[in-house]
Structure formats: structure tokens, C-alpha cells
Amino acid sequence: MPHTSAPPPAAPHHHNSLTRIGWRRLRRDRIGFAALCIVGAYLLLALAAWSGLVASHWQDEVAHPYAPPTLFAGSAPHHLELNAADIDAADRRATSAAALDGSGATGLSADEDPLAADMAAAQQQAAQYRGAEQTRADSLPLGADQRGRDVLQKLLQGSATSLQVGIAGALLALGIGTVLGALSGYFGGLLDDLLMWGYSVFTSVPDMLLLLAFAAVSGRGIGTVVLVMAFTSWTGTFRLMRAEFIKHKGREYVRAADAIGAGHARRMFHHILPNVSHLLLVQFSMLTVALIKYEAILSFLGFGVGVTQVSWGAMLAEAPAELLQGYWWQMLAVTLCMSLLVTAFSLLSDSLRDALDPKVK
Amino acid sequence: MNPAPPLLSVRKLRVSFRDEHGHGAEAVKGISFDIPAGKTVALVGESGSGKSVTAMAITRLLPEHGCHIDPGSEILFDGRNLLAASRRELRGLRGGDIAMVFQEPMSSLNPVFSVGEQIIETLMLHTRVGRKAAQQRALALLQEVGLPAPERKMRSYPHQLSGGQQQRVMIAMAIACEPKLLIADEPTTALDVTIQQQILQLLAALQQKHGMAVLFISHDLELVGQFADEVIVMHHGSIHEHAPVQQIFEAPQDAYTKALLRCRPHLDRRPARLPVIRDFLGDGCYHEPPQRQRGYQADDRVILEVQGLSVDYHSRHGWFGRHSQRAVDGVSFTLMRGRTLGIVGESGSGKSTLGLALMRLQQASAGRVLFEGEDMLALTPRQLRACKRRIQIVFQNPYASLNPRFTVAQILTEPMLLHGIGCDAAERLQLAGDWLEHVGLPRKALARYPHEFSGGQRQRIAIARCLTMHPEILICDESVSALDVSVQAQVLNLLQSLQDELGLSYLFISHDLAVVKHLSDQVLVMQHGRCVELADADTLYAAPQHPYTRQLLDAIPQGWPH
Numbered sequence: 001m002p003h004t005s006a007p008p009p010a011a012p013h014h015h016n017s018l019t020r021i022g023w024r025r026l027r028r029d030r031i032g033f034a035a036l037c038i039v040g041a042y043l044l045l046a047l048a049a050w051s052g053l054v055a056s057h058w059q060d061e062v063a064h065p066y067a068p069p070t071l072f073a074g075s076a077p078h079h080l081e082l083n084a085a086d087i088d089a090a091d092r093r094a095t096s097a098a099a100l101d102g103s104g105a106t107g108l109s110a111d112e113d114p115l116a117a118d119m120a121a122a123q124q125q126a127a128q129y130r131g132a133e134q135t136r137a138d139s140l141p142l143g144a145d146q147r148g149r150d151v152l153q154k155l156l157q158g159s160a161t162s163l164q165v166g167i168a169g170a171l172l173a174l175g176i177g178t179v180l181g182a183l184s185g186y187f188g189g190l191l192d193d194l195l196m197w198g199y200s201v202f203t204s205v206p207d208m209l210l211l212l213a214f215a216a217v218s219g220r221g222i223g224t225v226v227l228v229m230a231f232t233s234w235t236g237t238f239r240l241m242r243a244e245f246i247k248h249k250g251r252e253y254v255r256a257a258d259a260i261g262a263g264h265a266r267r268m269f270h271h272i273l274p275n276v277s278h279l280l281l282v283q284f285s286m287l288t289v290a291l292i293k294y295e296a297i298l299s300f301l302g303f304g305v306g307v308t309q310v311s312w313g314a315m316l317a318e319a320p321a322e323l324l325q326g327y328w329w330q331m332l333a334v335t336l337c338m339s340l341l342v343t344a345f346s347l348l349s350d351s352l353r354d355a356l357d358p359k360v361k
Numbered sequence: 362m363n364p365a366p367p368l369l370s371v372r373k374l375r376v377s378f379r380d381e382h383g384h385g386a387e388a389v390k391g392i393s394f395d396i397p398a399g400k401t402v403a404l405v406g407e408s409g410s411g412k413s414v415t416a417m418a419i420t421r422l423l424p425e426h427g428c429h430i431d432p433g434s435e436i437l438f439d440g441r442n443l444l445a446a447s448r449r450e451l452r453g454l455r456g457g458d459i460a461m462v463f464q465e466p467m468s469s470l471n472p473v474f475s476v477g478e479q480i481i482e483t484l485m486l487h488t489r490v491g492r493k494a495a496q497q498r499a500l501a502l503l504q505e506v507g508l509p510a511p512e513r514k515m516r517s518y519p520h521q522l523s524g525g526q527q528q529r530v531m532i533a534m535a536i537a538c539e540p541k542l543l544i545a546d547e548p549t550t551a552l553d554v555t556i557q558q559q560i561l562q563l564l565a566a567l568q569q570k571h572g573m574a575v576l577f578i579s580h581d582l583e584l585v586g587q588f589a590d591e592v593i594v595m596h597h598g599s600i601h602e603h604a605p606v607q608q609i610f611e612a613p614q615d616a617y618t619k620a621l622l623r624c625r626p627h628l629d630r631r632p633a634r635l636p637v638i639r640d641f642l643g644d645g646c647y648h649e650p651p652q653r654q655r656g657y658q659a660d661d662r663v664i665l666e667v668q669g670l671s672v673d674y675h676s677r678h679g680w681f682g683r684h685s686q687r688a689v690d691g692v693s694f695t696l697m698r699g700r701t702l703g704i705v706g707e708s709g710s711g712k713s714t715l716g717l718a719l720m721r722l723q724q725a726s727a728g729r730v731l732f733e734g735e736d737m738l739a740l741t742p743r744q745l746r747a748c749k750r751r752i753q754i755v756f757q758n759p760y761a762s763l764n765p766r767f768t769v770a771q772i773l774t775e776p777m778l779l780h781g782i783g784c785d786a787a788e789r790l791q792l793a794g795d796w797l798e799h800v801g802l803p804r805k806a807l808a809r810y811p812h813e814f815s816g817g818q819r820q821r822i823a824i825a826r827c828l829t830m831h832p833e834i835l836i837c838d839e840s841v842s843a844l845d846v847s848v849q850a851q852v853l854n855l856l857q858s859l860q861d862e863l864g865l866s867y868l869f870i871s872h873d874l875a876v877v878k879h880l881s882d883q884v885l886v887m888q889h890g891r892c893v894e895l896a897d898a899d900t901l902y903a904a905p906q907h908p909y910t911r912q913l914l915d916a917i918p919q920g921w922p923h
Contacts (some may be wrong), residue, residue: 251761252758256756257775260780262775263782274766
């Protein structure tokens, strides 16, 4: 039985807004709070990577190609690398073999070969670099990729990209869904019909197909990925917000706002929106998870971020070829890193939903 | 005194709840009482008194989590301690020997099964009869509870029945297995007054016929007076008085019981100020203030004149079709400055729609609303905004009408901001605090959120929000209906003193005829969207003209017949 007639308990100095109560509930939920900490840590890392504090040199080739992780340096499959000396030796063998043959069957003398001058120049240039070749590491904490780039650095940079894409896409989708849903639910009538038709058209096309179609048309790059994903994933938020606004517009507090003379925009965004904001927060965390996964799929299929950028999907795209040769470390690192974030984000959504639901008191 | 052992005896029942911060609160503080076989015992109290918790403890329906029943408590039913019974035993008892009827019939019935199916299920679970026999018995039961056309109703789904019919089905289900004890938790609170009387009579007849004991839980002392053998008055988890019904009404011993009896408005009294609980808890000597005279006077000035107002509701029908239903049908009345016009009617009579249409919160389809000669319905939106300030509304549910995300300060300053009252934020805050004190709340409540207040306090905040705009007309749409009787008296007193002080004109909409009579100068009775009677309050109550008005007046619970 609700203690309605009892006087409110003597409250401390600050009073309890619903948000503060929600935050306190979330703090008490151990799993939810742990998930929040993990997500927070990822965000900090992503911020650091984005601002160039860490992993800004992820493109440097600092190790031998496919250098194994330090822990598994002994047991990992070994990669045979050809260096300049090997090539020279092979060249010499070929020339001497030709000389032994005695026929000189190449058929062209130096004067006749139109490429001879270019070849000579190229060889000279190559000789320049040969001297400058830096020493490369034999192993790295998380190993190296095909070009000898540090997987750890790629992972940090990739996390930043994936999170950036996921969060920006989710915010944009949320914005579109909320505004359209609010208009549709609040005003109803013809506007609602029109928006619902548009919505139905969007949802009648399979998500992935729509995503790929957009991506194929608009080229590669982070901006494109964000736009493409936002345009395809606003529908869930739209439906949710439409239903909430239909529900709330008839509530007495909104009627009361109408009675005191508040206009439509004020009622929609000043009165109703804060009352559905907890749903938006949950929706945001779910969308972010979904979009991080979409981005991975898009990049894996080659429609994602550009070639000069790295994301989890782009890293995973390199995995099939590597796995065939037994180089497992890049895929394992990405998978673990992504699973941890996705799981934490999902748990956080659940806890947020419980903590922020005004009905559960 | 009573040689036969009682059917149910509750001994030293203590129930406490633990909230999410881990603070315990005792809801029931060691109460003991008996229910003799075949008698009706009423448990009366306001919300938070622990009456429903007691009922739920008897049926063991309290949540396992966060709720603690003191191990010293005992609830003996036919000699068996229910608190120590196994789940299996309990399942046999609930719905078998002990049956319950709840407040909300709509939410107590399963919406996806036909009502016949639900009664048959109960029967087959508890009496081991075949489906055929159960079907026959279900039909007989529906006949017994007075459902019209029971064969057809067997196949109906809950939403196809009216509230009263749903409650009849609930009662049929409850008496299906010939229970020894029927627990009725506010069974008529959600129903209209006329339906309420029918259900009460049905319960009384069934109780006589089957010789059941009934535990009747209600907040309304007058209601149980005509029905109960014994009355238990509870307050804050303990029993204040337990006596035969006659003694409760004629010679109440406890101050709280006396207060409960007096703070409800009465049809034959109209004190200038209603007594509140505090008047009785002090030295115990209460003198009723002089009676107030009501009615429009010849020199009153008209502030609002409504002519032939109609409202239609449109609903969609198929793709392009539209369905319209007339909710208010050509209602006309006049409101005088500084006076109160009461509007009574049952649910669906269009009384709330009328109030909303006057404020243009609902589109009217015909008629004129002349506010000091100016037609409100013809105003452009821009003109309307300026006019809105002068006519304000206090809604029924104080839990729903305040935005839960706003502080009281935000709630009170927003209207001033919108209407340009007060020159800056500081002044508006000052004014908000003044109004808050005016309605009897401390200024420091400004920083709080609505959920930190009780229902009555919230209604005060809602009233203060209207007052910040200096309205001339206040529409009270069932504004005190959701409140406990003692709180209701306080809010009614507040409304009255505000009218005396500020010269407000009220449109007081309510289903409660006693409350309407207390506050109104003139009363308008509505039925099916039409005005069936409009007269001075005293005239109407003394000599009702229309049969519907008479029917409404007869249905008012009269308490113990004097």
C-alpha cells in the first residue's frame, strides 16, 4: 500500500529529482555500475586516441610482418620475410644462370631496351632506402599485422573509430526518430499518416539491403557510414517516440500545460520530452551497440571506413586471410575488445531501463 | 461472549515493508480482531491505514520480497494458522474457502478469456467437477448475480461488459465455490453511485443466502454503515475502534472515528468550514461553525454564460470513415461572479468533457461560451492565449497533473513566465512562494519535486499553479475525488476560503452529490450528455424534479439509518 498520507520523509539538503533517484539506483546495481565503468573506460580511451594522445602512430610499420604477440613468440607460426639481400641474391643467381647459358637470349641490348633508363633510376632510388631501413621488432604485446603495424595501436585507434561511428550514428538516428516520432504522435491526423507511410516503406526493405544500397551509392568514409546507419536505424526510435507521445499528450500534466497557455512546441519538448528521456537514454545505448556491430559488418564487406582509417570492422576484414596462415592474434584481439564493449553496453541498457523507469519505485 | 469460535481470528498481526533504501516502515502495528461466521465486518480507514495490507496478509498475497510479517503474528482460519500454511494448502483455500473481490474489476479479469471460461476455470480447479457441470453451474451463478442475458454474457469478453457487470462477474467467480469468507477490497469504489448501490445490495443478499462471512474493506464509513454488522476503524496501522455498527454511528468513542464521521460533507448540514481531523484530536471539544447560506442572489453579476454547448467525439472507422458520438448535447447555464455552479453526473455523462470544452482543451461542435459577453469559442488562437489566464482548471488526479520532472518552483513559475506576470525570475520565484504559503504549504517546498508530496499537498500545488495567473473562473474537475475524506475536507475548506478572499467563481464538477451540495450555489445534473435538471442547490436537493436526480440522491450512502 502506498504511504500517501504519510508526510514526506525529511529530505536532505538537495531534493530528489527522478534523474537523481535513477542514478542512485544504478549505483546500487553492481552489474550495471560495472558495465557503466567499462563503457566509461572505453570512452576515455577513444577520446585519448581521437585527440592523438595514444595510438597516433598506428600506421607505422614497427615490426616484422606478422610478428607474434610477446607471450606466444616461441609457439606462433613463423613468417618468412624476403629482405633486400635475398632479392639481390636471387637477382644475381638469375643473371649468372643467364650468363652460363651463354645465349644471352634476352634479345635486347641496353641501348635497345626502352625501360632501361627507368629501371636504373628505380634501382638507384631503392638503394637509397636500403640503407635507411630501420630495425624492426620481432614481437609486440599483441603482435603485428601483415605490414608489421602494431595490433595494439590499431586496436586503440579502431576502438575510437568504431565508438565514434556508433555514438554519432546513434545520436543522429535518435534525433531523426525523436523529432519525427514526436511530430507524428503529438499531432496525429494527416501528418501521422504521411510519416507512418514513409516509415512503412523504410521498414519494408530488409535493413542490410538498405544499408548496403546507401553505402554503395555514397562511397566510403566515416561521415558516410554515420549518415547511412542513421538513415536506416531511426525507425525503432520513431515508433517508440510516436507511441510515447500519443500516450503522454492525453496525460493530465500536458493538458494542464495547455490550460496555462503553453504552446505546442513547449508542450512537446519542454513537458513531454523530459518525461520520455529515460527511454531515449536506453534507446541510445541499444542503438550504439547495434551500430557498432553494423559498422563492423559494413567495413568487413568493404563498404565501411576509408582505407586510410582503421576500425574494428576493417581489422576483421583482414582476418580471413591471416587465419588461413595461422596468424590468429589480430582477430582475437578485436573480437575480445568488441565483445567486452558490446556486452557492457547491453548490460548497461538493461540496468538503465530498470533504474530510470519511473514506475518501478 | 461468543461461544462458537470465530471463523477467522487475527492475532497481533505485524507487517512491515522495507523500501529500496532499506528503511523499514511498519504498515500494520500488531492488530487483533475476529470475524464470526456469517457476519459482515467492515475494515475502514484512509489510504495508508493498513487495511488492504491486512486483507492481503490474510490471503497471503503480500509480496515475498521487501515485506516482513512478524513471526509472533497469527491468522487463524477455522483453527488453522494461515501464516504457517504451505503453498499447496493456501492454493486450496484461496478461491475455495476464502474468496476475494477487488477494486478494479477490469484489471482483475483476464482480458483474453471469455467471462464464462474464467468462472468455469475456477470451478474446475476447486470442485473437481467435469466441464459440462461446471458450465451449468457458471450459468446459474451469472444468473444469481443478476447479469442480464447470462447465456450470451458467458461468451462475452471482459471489455464488452460495463464496470458494474464486470464486478458482478467477479462476485460470481468469488462465490463459485461457496466460500466461508469473502474479502471485498473496495469493491464499489471504481463504480458509479447508482451501480454502487446495486452491487452492495447484491453482496448483502448473497451474504444472507449463503451464510458467508464478509470482510468489507472501504475508505467510506457511510457506505459500510448500511451493510456491516461490526466496524473496525484503522488509522496508521493500528485499530482505533472496533464496535458494532450502531455504536460506531451513534456513540463513537474514539476521536478519530468521530472525525471521520464529521469531516465528510453531509446533505443536511452545510457548515461554513468543514471540520478536519485536527479539530477532534486536540481537546476533543468541537463546535460546528454557523451554517452557510447558498444560492444565486438577485444582485449577482453574470461572469460566464453558456448557450447550447455541444461536443462531439470523432473516432476513425475503417480507412476513411468517421464515427462521431455526442458527448455533450446542448447544455446551457449561467455562472455568477463569486458563486459556484456544481455539475454532477455519473461517468460518461459528459461532465468532464463540458469542463474541457469551456477551456477549449476540447473542440466544441456547437454553442456559445460567453465570458463577460465575449464568445470564447470564436477567439483566434492568439486572443485565446490571453484569455486562458482568466479561466483555469484543477484536474482530478493530483498524481498525474503535475509534471514529475519539474520542481514545484518550475511548476509555479511557468504560467507566470508564459503570461508575463512578474518582471524577472527572482520576482516570479517570490510570487510562487507567496502563493504556496497561501494554499498552506511552506515556502521551502519550492525546491522539491511533486513525488515528494502526498495527494492533498499535490492538489494544493495544482491549485496554487492556477492562482499564479489570477484567474477569475476556476473549473474543479473531480478535484477532491481522489483524496481521502480527511484531506478532502481540508482541500474543500481551502477552496472555500479562496473564494471568499479572492472572489473566484467555481465550476465544481463531481460525481459526489454531498460534496457538490456543500460547495455549490446552483447545481446542474447531467445524464448522457444532456442537462436534466438545473436549480438552486437547496431547491434541487430538497425537491428533485427529474427521476434521474431522485435516483442519484437515493443512491447516496446514508450511513447508519437514524
